[in-house]
Amino acid sequence: MTAPLTVPGAAARRRRRPGPALWLAGSWLVLLALLALGAGVLPLAAPDAPVGGPNLPPFTAYPEVLGTDGIGRSVLSRLVHGARISLAVSLGATSLAAVAGGLLGVLAAYLRGVAESAIGVLLDAILAFPPLLLLLALAAVVRPGVWTLVASLGLLFVPPFARLAKAAALSRLNREYVDAARALGAGHGRLLFRELLPGCVAPVASYAVVMAALMIMMEGALSFLGVGIPPPAPSWGAMIAAGKDFLAIAPQLVLVPCAAMFLTVLSFNTVGERLRARVDTISGGAP
Amino acid sequence: MAVGTLAAAPRARLGRAARRAAHLLAVLLLVTLAAAALVDLVPGSPAVAILGPSATPQQIAELDAAYGFDRPFPERYLDWVGGLVTGDLGRSVQSGRPVLATILERLPVTLEIALLAVGISLLVAVPLGVHTGSRVGGPLDRAVTAASSALMSIPVFVAGVVLIYLLALTTGWFPVSGWAPLTDGIAANLHFAFLPAVALAVGETPALLRLLRGDVAATLREDFVRTAATRGLPRRYILFRHVLRPSALPLVTMAAVVFGRLLAGSVVVESLFALPGLGGLALQSIPAKDIPVIQGLVVLVAVAYVAVNALVDLGYTVLDPRTRSR
Amino acid sequence: MTSGEPLLEVRDLRCHLPGDHGVVRAVDGVSLTLGHGRVLGLVGESGCGKSTLVRALVGASAPGAGVSGSVILAGTDLTAMPPEARRAFVGRHVGMVFQDPMSALNPVVPVGRQIGEAVRHHLGLSRAAARDRAAGLLEQVGVPDPGRRLKHYPHQFSGGLRQRITIAMALSCDPALLIADEATTALDVTVQRQILDLLAGLAGDRGMGLVLVSHDLGVIAGRADEIAVMYAGRVVEHGLTRAVFARPRHRYTEALLGAIPRLDAPPHARLRVIPGAPPDLADPPPGCAFAPRCPAARPDCLAAPPPLVAEGPHAHACLYPADGAEITAGARRREGGDAG
Numbered sequence: 001m002t003a004p005l006t007v008p009g010a011a012a013r014r015r016r017r018p019g020p021a022l023w024l025a026g027s028w029l030v031l032l033a034l035l036a037l038g039a040g041v042l043p044l045a046a047p048d049a050p051v052g053g054p055n056l057p058p059f060t061a062y063p064e065v066l067g068t069d070g071i072g073r074s075v076l077s078r079l080v081h082g083a084r085i086s087l088a089v090s091l092g093a094t095s096l097a098a099v100a101g102g103l104l105g106v107l108a109a110y111l112r113g114v115a116e117s118a119i120g121v122l123l124d125a126i127l128a129f130p131p132l133l134l135l136l137a138l139a140a141v142v143r144p145g146v147w148t149l150v151a152s153l154g155l156l157f158v159p160p161f162a163r164l165a166k167a168a169a170l171s172r173l174n175r176e177y178v179d180a181a182r183a184l185g186a187g188h189g190r191l192l193f194r195e196l197l198p199g200c201v202a203p204v205a206s207y208a209v210v211m212a213a214l215m216i217m218m219e220g221a222l223s224f225l226g227v228g229i230p231p232p233a234p235s236w237g238a239m240i241a242a243g244k245d246f247l248a249i250a251p252q253l254v255l256v257p258c259a260a261m262f263l264t265v266l267s268f269n270t271v272g273e274r275l276r277a278r279v280d281t282i283s284g285g286a287p
Numbered sequence: 288m289a290v291g292t293l294a295a296a297p298r299a300r301l302g303r304a305a306r307r308a309a310h311l312l313a314v315l316l317l318v319t320l321a322a323a324a325l326v327d328l329v330p331g332s333p334a335v336a337i338l339g340p341s342a343t344p345q346q347i348a349e350l351d352a353a354y355g356f357d358r359p360f361p362e363r364y365l366d367w368v369g370g371l372v373t374g375d376l377g378r379s380v381q382s383g384r385p386v387l388a389t390i391l392e393r394l395p396v397t398l399e400i401a402l403l404a405v406g407i408s409l410l411v412a413v414p415l416g417v418h419t420g421s422r423v424g425g426p427l428d429r430a431v432t433a434a435s436s437a438l439m440s441i442p443v444f445v446a447g448v449v450l451i452y453l454l455a456l457t458t459g460w461f462p463v464s465g466w467a468p469l470t471d472g473i474a475a476n477l478h479f480a481f482l483p484a485v486a487l488a489v490g491e492t493p494a495l496l497r498l499l500r501g502d503v504a505a506t507l508r509e510d511f512v513r514t515a516a517t518r519g520l521p522r523r524y525i526l527f528r529h530v531l532r533p534s535a536l537p538l539v540t541m542a543a544v545v546f547g548r549l550l551a552g553s554v555v556v557e558s559l560f561a562l563p564g565l566g567g568l569a570l571q572s573i574p575a576k577d578i579p580v581i582q583g584l585v586v587l588v589a590v591a592y593v594a595v596n597a598l599v600d601l602g603y604t605v606l607d608p609r610t611r612s613r
Numbered sequence: 614m615t616s617g618e619p620l621l622e623v624r625d626l627r628c629h630l631p632g633d634h635g636v637v638r639a640v641d642g643v644s645l646t647l648g649h650g651r652v653l654g655l656v657g658e659s660g661c662g663k664s665t666l667v668r669a670l671v672g673a674s675a676p677g678a679g680v681s682g683s684v685i686l687a688g689t690d691l692t693a694m695p696p697e698a699r700r701a702f703v704g705r706h707v708g709m710v711f712q713d714p715m716s717a718l719n720p721v722v723p724v725g726r727q728i729g730e731a732v733r734h735h736l737g738l739s740r741a742a743a744r745d746r747a748a749g750l751l752e753q754v755g756v757p758d759p760g761r762r763l764k765h766y767p768h769q770f771s772g773g774l775r776q777r778i779t780i781a782m783a784l785s786c787d788p789a790l791l792i793a794d795e796a797t798t799a800l801d802v803t804v805q806r807q808i809l810d811l812l813a814g815l816a817g818d819r820g821m822g823l824v825l826v827s828h829d830l831g832v833i834a835g836r837a838d839e840i841a842v843m844y845a846g847r848v849v850e851h852g853l854t855r856a857v858f859a860r861p862r863h864r865y866t867e868a869l870l871g872a873i874p875r876l877d878a879p880p881h882a883r884l885r886v887i888p889g890a891p892p893d894l895a896d897p898p899p900g901c902a903f904a905p906r907c908p909a910a911r912p913d914c915l916a917a918p919p920p921l922v923a924e925g926p927h928a929h930a931c932l933y934p935a936d937g938a939e940i941t942a943g944a945r946r947r948e949g950g951d952a953g
Contacts, residue, residue: 120310121310121313121314121317122317124310124313124314125313125314125317125318125321128314128315128317128318128589128592128593129318129321129585129589129592130547130548130550130551130552130588130589130592131551132551132552132554132555133551133554133569133584133585133588133589134585136554136569136570136573136581137322137325137569137581137582137584137585138328139573140325140572140573140576140578140581141325141326141328141329141336141576141578142328213440216442217442217443220442220444220445221442221443221444221554221555224444224555224558224559225554225555225558225570227573237444240444240445240448241444243448244448244451244559247448247451247452247456248456251452251456254448254452255449255452258445258448258449261442261445262440262441262442262445265440265441265442266436266437266440269436269439269440270436273436509716509719510711510713510716510717511716511717511718511719511720513673514709514711514717514718514779514782515719515730516673516700517671517673517700517703517704517707517709518704518709518730518731518782519700519701519702519703519704519705519731519734519735520704520730520731520734521701521734522697524730524734528722528730529719529722532719532721532722533719533720533721
């Protein structure tokens with residue numbers, strides 16, 4: 001990051017200090033990440049084998065505090081292992097989109113002319129595809145897995161990152177220090193990688209946190225529709241889809257993963273919005 | 288978009304329109320190419336995928352020939368685009384019926400719940416947006432802002448199952464799933480359409496609300512609002528005549544974009560509520576590898592999506608008095 | 614409205630605004646009286662509190678402003694009214710014209726509607742009657758082809774025509790008082806003159822009180838019956854225009870008049886400027902606010918703000934007023950004089 005982005009402006013300092021909502025959101029994400037990383041070593045039942053009778057209600061058995069699902073598998077274990085998949089897909093796809101989009105955006109801003117138009121058409125074409133439908137279409141022809149999901153979700157969300165990076169790079173291109181670098185004979189590579197790209201890191205990264213929330217929702221939707229990570233691998237969307245048949249007799253099977261999903265998305269959104277507001281007040285107001 | 292949004296002088300505007308049209312054509316070309324390429328993404332032959340492993344080579348050859356899966360890409364693409372232009376999207380592998388007819392008969396369901404969802408969103412967002420925008424920082428504003436952050440974080444399938452649990456299973460007010468066409472009477476139809484539409488509206492309302500709130504708050508700081516206030520016009524009149532009006536265009540734009548998104552995004556809700564719409568069709572076609580139907584869906588929805596955005600763009604230029612005759 | 618009482622009476626009006634470095638005393642005890650059909654010029658440098666005063670007059674102060682004192686319009690005490698009722702009353706009886714006509718007009722509402730809306734609301738006219746009235750008003754303020762122009766949007770007019778439209782808006786309910794706050798500052802010089810003539814003419818024709826607010830004495834000179842000079846939130850001199858020009862009493866007025874370029878000055882005479890800058894209204898000096906810049910200041914000027922003292926119709930707030938006999942370039946100021 002370059003200095004102008006990390007030095008908080010007066011406006012940023014005047015903003016509220018992190019409130020309890022931000023702390024809670026951050027804590028939830030940290031907890032989730034730790035659980036997901038430690039899913040293999042934690043003393044959890046296997047996610048894909050029955051541990052007891054079907055549809056055990058929560059808080060009736062130890063260690064299965066969240067009960068069991070329709071075929072007697074541990075809801076707690078499936079939730080934790082599901083978090084692993086959700087986070088892996090979401091973070092993987094977001095990183096891919098952020099890096100690819102960021103580079104494309106900066107290139108478009110730097111090269112202008114034909115390259116800019118070509119990149120614009122490409123991005124618009126991706127945007128013209130309704131994301132869910134394209135993912136469904138892909139699922140029809142390609143066997144889904146973590147990598148195909150990461151790749152397709154990642155590609156689909158390149159355009160918003162590219163636009164963001166392009167705007168950030170354009171606003172920097174006109175600044176004196178870029179002119180100065182150019183006047184000093186800096187080459188294309190140096191201008192791109194040392195002067196322009198660093199300025200795009202903060203806006204792209206803060207936006208990525210918000211996009212991670214969207215990716216979790218997309219992955220959930222695909223798994224819910226049965227075209228995401230194939231069973232028996234646990235995934236929150238699939239848990240909700242499977243649980244909905246038991247909604248009348250065992251609503252917790254749906255409500256528990258729903259709550260996990262909601263909290264995670266909300267936490268990403270809360271942290272992301274906050275970061276974006278921060279980046280805006282710091283680097284915003286630039287002419 | 289790559290075409291800049293620089294304020295256009297009259298002459299530059301024509302050039303801008305032409306560039307924009309060329310841009311749209313390029314996008315459509317890429318979209319159709321990608322849809323046609325779906326066939327080539329199927330591992331092995333699509334016919335094998337459709338017929339299953341027990342199919343005889345002769346059956347496979349017959350299917351390949353009937354649907355042209357074995358022809359080279361350029362030939363297949365041109366043929367398909369030619370059909371597209373004349374409204375012939377081929378035939379469904381599953382039913383053998385024309386793809387276009389199959390899609391058109393499912394369209395009204397999706398159209399209806401998408402429209403209904405936009406309507407519900409606007410019904411909630413407009414009064415709340417105007418109110419909170421005119422009292423930024425007030426108690427209701429803070430409550431609504433918090434609530435809209437929460438609503439935005441609810442995935443549509445979560446909203447759907449929770450609604451089913453609360454309003455269908457627990458209270459029995461609405462049916463759990465199913466559909467009654469409009470021909471069964473508007474009441475029966477709305478009875479089935481309401482929950483799916485609300486589930487869709489949950490995630491979209493905050494976007495409209497935030498847009499309007501920000502717009503209203505910004506407009507209220509304008510001099511002309513202060514002028515109107517010094518003229519002794521009632522607050523309510525100022526809010527609706529002078530403040531809401533300038534915000535109407537961005538709001539309509541956003542509503543149109545939301546509508547386009549819902550057209551494509553209703554798959555989840557249609558699956559959850561077992562609705563006979565486009566999403567349901569897509570879901571049926573995927574395991575059956577009904578590639579012509581999937582291609583048709585992708586292209587039609589993409590075209591609709593592009594068309595909505597282009598219309599909005601056009602509408603903006605035509606409707607905004609500031610850009611109209613400048 | 615009886616003619617016995619003045620049109621506008623302002624008593625000890627104060628408007629204190631919250632600022633970054635404490636309370637800003639933007640208007641600090643202003644008292645003024647304006648008779649029916651009179652034209653008052655309110656002059657002062659930017660930042661002297663003119664616009665804050667105008668806003669306080671009509672009850673449109675910024676949120677958080679502390680306003681005290683009273684404003685009596687044609688016998689009705691506005692400051693005693695509940696805010697909504699006051700807004701309605703002021704909207705009905707006072708017309709306002711602002712500096713920037715483009716931002717004062719709603720860009721997406723046709724001008725006819727903007728002129729007619731107050732009429733419909735305050736006078737209860739029908740849509741058609743309001744439209745006819747709006748057309749009539751446009752004609753009066755000199756907008757050609759009013760019938761057709763009603764349907765046009767603000768951006769379709771030139772700057773001068775736009776200001777004419779805001780004047781038509783201000784006149785729509787036949788106000789008893791018209792306040793023009795820097796109404797011509799944003800316009801070309803030629804247009805400026807036309808608009809000023811229009812305002813003065815309309816005020817004369819309608820027997821309407823007019824307050825011309827400007828930082829430019831030249832704008833006010835030929836049109837105002839009387840002049841009030843503001844400095845640092847207070848009125849420091851108030852008198853008939855001719856008297857103030859002929860014999861300015863307050864040292865600030867004198868300096869202000871000296872700062873006007875004169876055609877009869879020698880070709881290379883230096884334009885006199887007032888040295889220094891206006892005081893920080895969040896932390897005003899204890900005495901006369903002009904003392905730090907005043908060539909005639911004496912120690913007792915710094916003790917307490919001098920009160921506004923009337924000498925017949927001419928009032929000033931200076932302990933050592935100028936006699937104002939000579940204000941030509943190069944004239945030596947006489948120090949001292951009769952203590953008022």
